[in-house]
Amino acid sequence: VLDLVAKLDASGLEDAEIVVGDVSVRVSKSVLPNNAHESPRHAPARSVDPDPTPAVSATEATPAPAPDTSADPAGSAVTAPMLGVLYLRPSPDADPFVTPGDAVGPDTTVAIIEVMKMMNPVTAGTAGTLLEVCVQAGQLVEHGDVLMRIQADG
């Protein structure tokens, strides 16, 4: 899937569905195409967060989330572009997209957010070095949640 996502990133396509044997994967660059009802026969294991409370803080107590490219002492934040279930690996037994210390470019895929079985890649948005991953795989993330921090180049 990582490879597919990377290829999609590099291509001019908005989204694509690839079928290999009995495995089909659909990837998309846009936030959410309308035809998202078709579910891939295989996708990263869907986990309905059994205990949602730790995943989501009360919004009223939360200040406005950091904008996507906010530079603060702890680096630039990569924020969730939408609500969904976060994945850090292209498939359960694959390596993570990125780990702390990795160099990333603006278009490097760093995570996937699943919305009703639709996989949406999240890109780093900035070039630099990954400092930390702030979320756990399989958890619900909301729009604006900080997923990772990157030490920007230069």
Place this chain on the structure above:
Amino acid sequence: MTTVLIANRGEIAVRVVHACRRLGYRSVVAVSEADRDSLAARIADRVVCIGPAEPARSYLRPELLAQAAVSVGADVVHPGYGFSSEKPELGELLAGEGIAFAGPRPETLRAVGDKSTARREAIAADVPVSPAADAHDAHTAVLAANEIGYPVLLKAVHGGGGRGIYLVNGESDMHRLFDQAAAEARAGFGDAALYVEKFYGQGRHVEVQIFGDGEGEILVVGDRDCSVQRRHQKVIEEAPAPHLSEATRTLLHQSAVKLGAHLRYTGAGTVEFLVDTESRTDPAMVVFLEVNGRIQVEHPVTEELFGVDLVAAQLLLAAGQPTGLPDKLDTPSGHVIECRLTAEDPHTDFRPSPGRITRLDLPHGPGIRVDTHVYENYLFPPYYDSLMAKIIVRAHDRDAAVARTRAAIEATVIEGVDTTKDVHRFVLDHPAFRRGGVTTEWLDEVWPPRRPDPDDENSTSPRHNSPSKPAAEALA
């Protein structure tokens, strides 16, 4: 404990949170980035941010709303009005996850979501519709118009929101306008298909509130008159509709029941009709307009008149509980009026006026209800509908209701943004409104008050093609 995800914003989200509290349900409100600080977010039990401010990336995404419902463990989703409330996809996605949708079945929304299919359903249910015929070219359009009688409306089959409609006064107009209308329909709605429909120049908008059990039993919860409109946007609504004969009222209610039963309608819905004020028959000439498969902005006038809680009934029905509504309702005495105060400047063509609300005084007193999501120091966002508050006033009769509403409007003070208070003052003081029974064209004729301009009477222009109306369009 039953958990309700509220898939909407603004005053209706607040309204649903209050209904949840009443029922002892847990409320979770799905918000966009711009609504994290909204009143609904402040009073709900939990908030989830689904996307950025733009509706197309948040409230208009059934997938995001359904995912939010799954992730928070919701039992019921309430879609409010507008946004995704009438998208069949939302109900379908939820059904796939075993979550109840507080609205009609997806197939019902499909059946009534399009002008031509809704009309077909009405005919099948033996509900009166306006004379109309498909027009494949200017020639067939002329034949149809001769049959129906001028003036006629030339409409895009797939149009909506008052757009793509031409008034045609005679055969030469038809030849002149047909190709233009077809081209515009193709550009605007992706399909050039047109039809010809009888034009009623002196119509009132009267609608019937229904509540269906999904099995074919339909409760009528009275009617409303929503004829005070600016460019097809409702401004003031009242219940019951004034000056209808018993026969006309019965025809409207029975037609709504027939259509609701035919659809095996589930939950709260509205059947809209045009009542021709020029007809001298009894019952008056009544034609079906459309079905709104959702709770409507103006539902409080019905709730206040009948003493029912329609939003709670929607939630209870979705949760599989008794709705608390009686099997039959008699029309009570009394009268209720609702004024929609919006953040617009009515003196500059209703220019939107978002901004920080620096002062807010709301009216109080017997029979006064205010449904709003604004508060002092609230930054009214520019991304959405301009509705700020609904001032709802009940009194023992219509004259008293008009007088008290007038006083309530005066007592309402909102500073920091422009409001449409002056329009409400003007309408409530106007002899024609005080008499009751104005037509849907009336407000556009009298507001803004101006000197008569004889050159302004070019009625064959695309007069219904009002400037684009953003999100508000869906809120009728």
